[in-house]
Amino acid sequence: MALIELDRIERLLMCPRCRSPLNAARDAFCCTSPECPHHASAGFPVIGGWPVLVDFERSVLRREDFADGAGRTGQNPLGRVSRLPRPLRRLWKPSNRVAARNIDVLMRSLPGSAPTLLVIGGGTVGNGVDAVYRDRRVQVIAFDLVGSPVTQFVADAHHIPLPTASVDGVLVQAVLEHVLDPALVVAEAHRVLKSDGLVYAETPFLQQVHAGPYDFTRFTASGHRYLFRGFEELAAGPVAGPGTQLLWSVDHLVRGLTRSAFAGRVARLLLCWLRALDRLVPAPYAMDDATAYYFLGRRREGEMSASEIVAYYGGAQRKA
Incomplete structure (x- = not known):
């Protein structure tokens, strides 16, 4: 690793x-x-x-969380899904090919013989990003609100304990919905990146609440782009489309009707074929109804303007 x-x-x-x-x-x-x-x-x-x-005075974490000598650092980083049989795991959470494709681009674009990549919220190896940990050329630094076998320290992403211009790349997958101030976290990513540093992010749009009290916000495609306005866009788009979004909704509808998370998971497994509908939806419509968006960008000094973000919209509701 x-x-x-x-x-x-x-x-x-x-x-x-x-x-x-x-x-x-x-x-x-x-x-x-x-x-x-x-x-x-x-x-x-x-x-x-x-x-x-x-x-702790500026964090959602409390000192008491760590007072017993373990705090929340003893959590299993693989979670419940890892305990399912492999065929069911693939149905429940198929490989994120969008992430894998973009991570390949990110890794090939990182400069030098031993570039440093910071993983924000890296308590688990994210879906589709495992190549990051297999590439011996890349030096990985990772932190989360909990300790795990794939992190070196515990920190709050609003205040990253690393120097300015100290890393070549930043990976932040399925994290920004769980922070109180996503703009501050992105600003911190921008700060720790070197002048031509790269960032790859995935953030939900149409997803139900997960992680309970630690789930705070969502972004449209335009909102996600503006969040990374201090970066030049190299690639951006939906991670998954309306079929996957419908599957999320069915899962949580069944949970609500039955008061059972287990029943929702069963419904999700039985209707996993809904994901295939993503392929039938034209890109502009998928942009308006995605479960999540990705952004791959390069650090720059200037920022995208307000008028530019309005013109950026590429969904199905564009004016003729």
């Missing part, structure tokens, strides 16, 4: 409050700035092997 060992990235880690360097000790990381509240010896604790680099 291409995940960098923690001791090799310790020199990159910085305070999420003041962005000063950190001093590493056996059981904590401390801010080097005497004026910073995190300069105290307690600093940022190392829990279960993961440095918890979170400024």
Whole structure:
């Protein structure tokens, strides 16, 4: 796996409050700035092997989540789906070919012999992005709100504890709906990227609530593009279309009628063929009724204007 060992990235880690360097000790990381509240010896604790680099005063995370020595870091990163038999797993969650195609482009476009890729919300290996972890050329740094075998530290994406212009690429798949301020998180991605750095993102549009209280927002195609207005677009579009969106709706309709998540999952498996309808829908209509959108872009200094985003719309409701 291409995940960098923690001791090799310790020199990159910085305070999420003041962005000063950190001093590493056996059981904590401390801010080097005497004026910073995190300069105290307690600093940022190392829990279960993961440095918890979170400024709790500015985060949805609570210090109590980690008070017992494990917090939420003990979660199984593979989740319930991984326990299904392989044929059912493929029906429930088929391979994300859109992500795989775009990740291939991203990986081939990263510069140099050992580019660094930051995975935001990387507590699990995302669907269709596993090539990132197989490529020995790419050096992967990953964090999440929980620790897992595929993360080096715990952090809040609103305040990424890495220096400005320190990575060559950023991957943020199915994460921005779970943050309170997506624009701030994208701004942080923009900050940590080098001048020609690349970003790949996937974010829901028409999906029901998942992750309960940690699910906050959705984006249309135009809204998603404007979120990444500080980037040049290399590719963008739906991850999945109206058929997949209908499958999500049927699943949650059955859940509501039966008060049973299990019944919804069964309905989803029985009607998995609805995904095939995505192929029959013309692109402009799919743009208006997608379950999620992707964006592949290159960092730039200027921003897309308000008038440009109105002209950007490419759905079926365009004026003749």
